[in-house]
Amino acid sequence: MILSLSIISMILLTCLLSTSQLESQLQPGFNQALIQTRKAEASGATQIEVSQLLTLLNRALELNQQALQLMRPEDTGRRAQLLGQVNDLLANVQSQASQLEVTASQRAFLNKVTAYVSGCLVALIATVAYAYFRRFWREYQIKRTFQMRIVPK
Amino acid sequence: MSLRMPRQNRRELFVVFIVLLLIFETAAYIATTPRPTEQFFQLYVLGANHLAADYYPNGNSNIRLRDPVKWYLGAANAMGNVQLIAIRVKFGNQSINPPNTQQSLPSPAPVICEFTRFLGNNETWEIPVVWLITNASTVGGSTRILQVHVNNSTYTLQDLSARNGYNFRFIIELYSWDDQAGSFQFGWFTGTEHRTAWLQVWFNMTSTEPP
Numbered sequence: 001m002i003l004s005l006s007i008i009s010m011i012l013l014t015c016l017l018s019t020s021q022l023e024s025q026l027q028p029g030f031n032q033a034l035i036q037t038r039k040a041e042a043s044g045a046t047q048i049e050v051s052q053l054l055t056l057l058n059r060a061l062e063l064n065q066q067a068l069q070l071m072r073p074e075d076t077g078r079r080a081q082l083l084g085q086v087n088d089l090l091a092n093v094q095s096q097a098s099q100l101e102v103t104a105s106q107r108a109f110l111n112k113v114t115a116y117v118s119g120c121l122v123a124l125i126a127t128v129a130y131a132y133f134r135r136f137w138r139e140y141q142i143k144r145t146f147q148m149r150i151v152p153k
Numbered sequence: 154m155s156l157r158m159p160r161q162n163r164r165e166l167f168v169v170f171i172v173l174l175l176i177f178e179t180a181a182y183i184a185t186t187p188r189p190t191e192q193f194f195q196l197y198v199l200g201a202n203h204l205a206a207d208y209y210p211n212g213n214s215n216i217r218l219r220d221p222v223k224w225y226l227g228a229a230n231a232m233g234n235v236q237l238i239a240i241r242v243k244f245g246n247q248s249i250n251p252p253n254t255q256q257s258l259p260s261p262a263p264v265i266c267e268f269t270r271f272l273g274n275n276e277t278w279e280i281p282v283v284w285l286i287t288n289a290s291t292v293g294g295s296t297r298i299l300q301v302h303v304n305n306s307t308y309t310l311q312d313l314s315a316r317n318g319y320n321f322r323f324i325i326e327l328y329s330w331d332d333q334a335g336s337f338q339f340g341w342f343t344g345t346e347h348r349t350a351w352l353q354v355w356f357n358m359t360s361t362e363p364p
Binding site for chain 2: 028030031034035037038041042047050051053054057058061065111112115116118119120122123124126127130131134
């Protein structure tokens with residue numbers, strides 16, 4: 001009776017997921033990797049660059065879930081191997097995201113400077129064009145005036 | 154054609170230059186500054202034909218033992234950045250409380266399974282889900298569901314029954330990762346406002362006899 005009750009409770013514990021178990025299943029590196037990825041994104045990383053990081057993060061998530069399904073004592077080695085791969089992937093993501101943050105922020109700064117300098121140049125060119133247009137228009141009006149014929153009434 | 158001009162004309166050109174400079178620099182600012190957008194998640198469940206219909210086999214919400222039911226669970230990220238989300242599928246009956254949206258509390262119903270994924274901004278994620286009841290019993294006019302199979306896994310349930318088999322439900326909740334707390338939170342925060350997204354789909358199981 002006691003044995004059957006303990007077996008049933010063990011089955012229930014392994015099958016029924018609780019909130020605290022779900023949260024503790026994620027390796028701590030996931031939080032850091034997510035924070036670093038967001039920093040790279042906020043610095044101006046493109047969608048393609050971020051999606052490459054996302055692919056690695058989701059792969060790490062998949063391996064993490066595979067590892068946590070290995071509950072038997074004989075799977076300890078395989079589980080440790082998978083968790084090692086997860087940590088390697090997360091470290092890779094953090095490193096790539098850090099580099100991407102620097103590259104993206106430099107690129108974003110350059111884009112901003114280019115945009116403002118271009119605005120200034122366009123304003124200058126437009127002003128010069130306006131000055132030439134005005135002079136041309138005045139000369140045209142003078143020429144047209146001299147072309148008029150004076151007809152006595 | 155030279156541009157030698159009187160002082161008045163030079164002053165006029167200077168004003169024109171300043172006005173054009175303001176216009177083009179404003180355009181440059183607008184082009185290089187991202188606009189603020191509303192931040193939210195979307196959560197949805199579609200039927201077997203990828204529509205908001207046909208949630209049950211033959212349109213009958215009275216499910217029999219081992220009748221497979223196919224749905225598509227989906228979530229979309231419009232939060233403006235990468236998010237880690239979890240879709241938790243819970244199983245309940247009529248008496249279990251649903252999520253409390255006013256206090257932003259999840260339902261106390263037991264979790265059957267969870268799907269987690271990193272989502273990019275403006276990315277939609279859809280998960281095909283096939284579920285079936287693999288073990289149930291009828292005790293004193295109540296139907297008790299003992300086991301449910303979702304995709305490739307079987308989940309055992311405890312103390313989940315409904316009178317005459319009416320009004321079982323799946324409660325689907327969206328959780329997002331809070332990097333400050335280092336854990337999932339029910340719903341998400343936009344500024345100081347806490348928002349939640351959840352769905353429920355009802356079904357009956359009036360008979361525990363296999364088809």
